[in-house]
Amino acid sequence: MHTLEVAALLSNTKAISPFITQAIGIDLSAKMISAYNTLSQENLLSENMSATQGDLLSPSSSTTDLFQDSKFFNFDIIIMSMALHHVSDTQLMIEKLHERLSEGGVLVIVDWLTMGLGGTGDGHGHQGGHGQEKKLPGSHTVAHFGFNMDEMKELYEKAGIVDIGFMEGIEKSKVPAEMGGEQQVFIAKARKAVRN
Numbered sequence: 001m002h003t004l005e006v007a008a009l010l011s012n013t014k015a016i017s018p019f020i021t022q023a024i025g026i027d028l029s030a031k032m033i034s035a036y037n038t039l040s041q042e043n044l045l046s047e048n049m050s051a052t053q054g055d056l057l058s059p060s061s062s063t064t065d066l067f068q069d070s071k072f073f074n075f076d077i078i079i080m081s082m083a084l085h086h087v088s089d090t091q092l093m094i095e096k097l098h099e100r101l102s103e104g105g106v107l108v109i110v111d112w113l114t115m116g117l118g119g120t121g122d123g124h125g126h127q128g129g130h131g132q133e134k135k136l137p138g139s140h141t142v143a144h145f146g147f148n149m150d151e152m153k154e155l156y157e158k159a160g161i162v163d164i165g166f167m168e169g170i171e172k173s174k175v176p177a178e179m180g181g182e183q184q185v186f187i188a189k190a191r192k193a194v195r196n
């Protein structure tokens with residue numbers, strides 16, 4: 001099972017490691033890549049799990065050709081965890097990830113449900129929406145204050161991905177007080193259609 005984790009975090013990969021044979025992580029942050037690769041070496045997973053620094057939406061000169069390599073295509077599973085809210089052009093991101101799935105492959109997005117604070121209430125809220133000026137930790141990197149089911153469905157449908165599923169986290173997660181103290185995650189999934 002060939003797996004891509006965008007916004008790499010080894011604990012996510014480790015959670016699914018019994019079910020996969022290979023995982024590739026991609027993240028913008030050199031620190032995240034280094035942590036992923038160090039942990040994978042410590043856990044003797046480095047042969048099958050490694051991470052590369054880069055952005056699939058705007059590859060640097062060093063990754064433009066790299067990301068065209070066949071190892072960055074035909075994934076059975078792509079997971080993007082807690083990163084979509086950092087991406088400005090979410091539709092383009094979903095389309096780019098869709099391109100990299102194998103037929104029948106599944107794209108999983110884990111992120112926050114739409115947050116009330118600082119958002120427009122339509123899930124596409126930017127910091128300071130509706131005149132709110134309060135700054136949240138790391139808010140300069142946040143493009144969207146969460147998503148709801150209809151928005152995720154629309155993103156997937158516009159990208160032509162099928163078999164859409166959506167579930168909310170069972171329990172709320174503790175987050176800093178500035179973010180409301182509690183937030184709720186969702187898991188959204190969809191499948192690349194198999195051509196006849």
Ligand SMILES: C[S@@+](CC[C@H](N)C(=O)[O-])C[C@H]1O[C@@H](n2cnc3c(N)ncnc32)[C@H](O)[C@@H]1O
Pocket residue numbers: 006007008009012026027028029032054055056057080081082083086087
């Ligand atoms: C909140 S962290 C989540 C990390 C981890 N996936 C997790 O589940 O805990 C968001 C991560 O998304 C990464 N990120 C944001 N935009 C990205 C992009 N376009 N491509 C790759 N990584 C991105 C950031 O570098 C950061 O490491």
